[in-house]
Amino acid sequence: MQKILALTIMAVLTGVLGMAQDVPKMETFLGYTYARINTSGDVPSFSANGGSAQVAVNLNKWFGLVGDFGAVHNGNISDVHLDTTLVNFLFGPRISIRKSRLIPYFNFLMGGVHAGTSANINVNLPPNVTPPVYIPGVPTVPTPGGAVTLRAVASQTAFAFALGGGMDIKINNHVAFRPIGLDYYMTRLQNLRSQQDKNQDHIRVTCGFNFTFGGQ
Numbered sequence: 001m002q003k004i005l006a007l008t009i010m011a012v013l014t015g016v017l018g019m020a021q022d023v024p025k026m027e028t029f030l031g032y033t034y035a036r037i038n039t040s041g042d043v044p045s046f047s048a049n050g051g052s053a054q055v056a057v058n059l060n061k062w063f064g065l066v067g068d069f070g071a072v073h074n075g076n077i078s079d080v081h082l083d084t085t086l087v088n089f090l091f092g093p094r095i096s097i098r099k100s101r102l103i104p105y106f107n108f109l110m111g112g113v114h115a116g117t118s119a120n121i122n123v124n125l126p127p128n129v130t131p132p133v134y135i136p137g138v139p140t141v142p143t144p145g146g147a148v149t150l151r152a153v154a155s156q157t158a159f160a161f162a163l164g165g166g167m168d169i170k171i172n173n174h175v176a177f178r179p180i181g182l183d184y185y186m187t188r189l190q191n192l193r194s195q196q197d198k199n200q201d202h203i204r205v206t207c208g209f210n211f212t213f214g215g216q
Contacts, residue, residue: 023098024058024212024213025213025214026056026213027056028053028054028210028213029206029209030053030209030211031052031181031208031209032049032050032052032207032208033049033050033070033071033205034047034048034204034206035047035048035185035202035203035205037072037074037086038200043082044078046084048072048073048084048086049074050071050072050073052206053070054068056094061096061098062097062098063094063095063096065094066093068089068109068111068162069090070087070206071085071086071087072086073085073086080119081119083117084117085115086113087113087114087115088111089111089114090111090112090160091109091111092107092109092110092161093107095107102167102169102170103167103170104168105168106164107165109161109162109183110159110161111160113157113160115156115158116154116155117154117155118154156189156190158190159187160185160187160188161185162204163183163186164184165183166182167180173212174211175209175210175211176210177210178207178208178209180206181206181207183203183205185201185202185203186199186200186201186202187200187202188200
């Protein structure tokens with residue numbers, strides 16, 4: 001009888017531990033990001049590359065909360081040397097379906113985006129402009145009527161959200177491979193010419209590894 005009771009307790013504990021391993025308390029994702037950016041303005045749509053990081057806290061087997069942080073960059077948009085970087089910081093719920101090694105998930109994340117753009121502008125000084133004072137270390141000093149290159153910079157922070165999902169393939173109890181995460185990514189940045197807020201509709205694709213910690 002005692003042997004049967006001991007075996008029963010061991011079986012229950014094994015089952016509980018097995019369930020705990022299947023539901024990590026925390027997950028951390030690191031990976032590559034591709035985004036197709038639609039400016040809804042004067043600049044044509046363009047592709048951007050970068051990286052993403054996510055931190056998720058699972059409240060139970062299927063529901064968790066996610067923080068999503070990442071950035072994408074293009075240094076030469078439409079061959080006019082516009083250098084643009086978009087940095088996102090998003091938060092929201094995630095639903096995961098944990099029935100096998102294939103773990104699909106769906107999330108809705110809201111937060112913000114910081115966009116920065118810069119470009120070189122080449123101009124000629126008017127003939128009557130007095131040349132600037134020579135600065136040590138600067139190889140050349142512009143002269144009246146000479147060419148000058150300026151760097152124009154603009155940046156802003158606005159609302160953003162991402163709606164989508166993906167698939168994790170469990171490698172072991174601590175590592176999963178994410179072959180794809182796909183999101184509709186919306187930003188509400190201001191048009192620099194019209195000074196009006198507009199929605200920009202993007203597609204964001206991620207790929208990388210998800211690391212899990214703890215158990216419930």
